[in-house]
Amino acid sequence: MNKRDTKQKQIVYEALLEHKDHPTSLEIYEELKNKGARIGKTTVYRILNNLVQEDKLRRINTFDNVSHYDYVLDDHIHFVCEKCNKIYDLKNTNDLKDALEEMDVSHNNLLIYGICSDCKGG
Amino acid sequence: MNKRDTKQKQIVYEALLEHKDHPTSLEIYEELKNKGARIGKTTVYRILNNLVQEDKLRRINTFDNVSHYDYVLDDHIHFVCEKCNKIYDLKNTNDLKDALEEMDVSHNNLLIYGICSDCKGG
DNA sequence: GTCAATGCAAATCCTTTGCATTCGG
DNA sequence: CCGAATGCAAAGGATTTGCATTGAC
Numbered sequence: 585m586n587k588r589d590t591k592q593k594q595i596v597y598e599a600l601l602e603h604k605d606h607p608t609s610l611e612i613y614e615e616l617k618n619k620g621a622r623i624g625k626t627t628v629y630r631i632l633n634n635l636v637q638e639d640k641l642r643r644i645n646t647f648d649n650v651s652h653y654d655y656v657l658d659d660h661i662h663f664v665c666e667k668c669n670k671i672y673d674l675k676n677t678n679d680l681k682d683a684l685e686e687m688d689v690s691h692n693n694l695l696i697y698g699i700c701s702d703c704k705g706g
Numbered sequence: 707m708n709k710r711d712t713k714q715k716q717i718v719y720e721a722l723l724e725h726k727d728h729p730t731s732l733e734i735y736e737e738l739k740n741k742g743a744r745i746g747k748t749t750v751y752r753i754l755n756n757l758v759q760e761d762k763l764r765r766i767n768t769f770d771n772v773s774h775y776d777y778v779l780d781d782h783i784h785f786v787c788e789k790c791n792k793i794y795d796l797k798n799t800n801d802l803k804d805a806l807e808e809m810d811v812s813h814n815n816l817l818i819y820g821i822c823s824d825c826k827g828g
Numbered sequence: 829g830t831c832a833a834t835g836c837a838a839a840t841c842c843t844t845t846g847c848a849t850t851c852g853g
Numbered sequence: 854c855c856g857a858a859t860g861c862a863a864a865g866g867a868t869t870t871g872c873a874t875t876g877a878c
Contacts, residue, residue: 625843630844690820697786697815698810699789
């Protein structure tokens with residue numbers, strides 16, 4: 585099954601690149617629809633899932649139980665607002681310092697993703 | 707509206723304390739049901755939500771888009787297996803070292819939770 | 829007795845699946 | 854053409870809401 589290069593794949597990825605925030609599948613879909621693009625909701629979900637699987641995109645999951653997407657693959661810190669659900673990037677030490685000063689931090693959670701030793705064998 | 711101490715609140719919290727893993731609302735519900743407890747699914751969801759809001763419980767969200775709960779409030783590292791969806795606690799440097807050796811790490815994500823400066827005012 | 833808490837059913841929200849249609853190679 | 858990709862409608866799964874009932878105080 586050779587991959588095919590479609591208009592939809594292009595515009596979804598391009599839409600993501602234009603976002604500094606971390607949009608959800610639905611947000612991408614609605615933005616493209618508003619622009620008049622010919623694309624279906626299902627397709628956006630499918631394309632984003634594929635991009636994550638191909639390691640071209642990262643999925644971020646916060647307490648809102650909705651998948652957000654990040655085209656920045658390097659590990660970096662996200663500040664998640666518990667009130668407005670916005671996700672901010674903290675890219676460097678200064679960003680982090682600023683956040684710790686300006687924002688009310690309640691707690692943090694470091695998730696390390698990978699394959700556990702049980703699953704490695706099979 | 708004074709809080710009331712109910713049997714259901716007790717058994718939900720007790721069930722959590724007996725878990726080293728990080729159960730979901732549904733898992734707690736089914737476990738209690740199997741034990742013959744008189745409790746509804748909705749109630750488990752509601753109690754767990756309240757406990758998070760009261761800061762007596764922490765919600766963990768991974769790529770599976772299902773809320774897991776952790777009674778350990780201190781910040782600590784979670785290893786999330788991308789294959790079996792299990793969540794492991796890495797409590798100290800040795801746990802971390804072991805994980806990095808034994809498991810295939812693909813990436814990590816540090817989330818800092820709090821209230822952003824925009825929301826602080828209002 | 830009062831009113832918070834419960835629990836069922838129904839609703840809601842996000843996401844995936846089935847399948848006929850479209851279109852890239 | 855062939856079969857991967859699309860997109861609609863329907864299904865699925867987690868969670869919340871409405872509301873009558875129960876039970877803690």
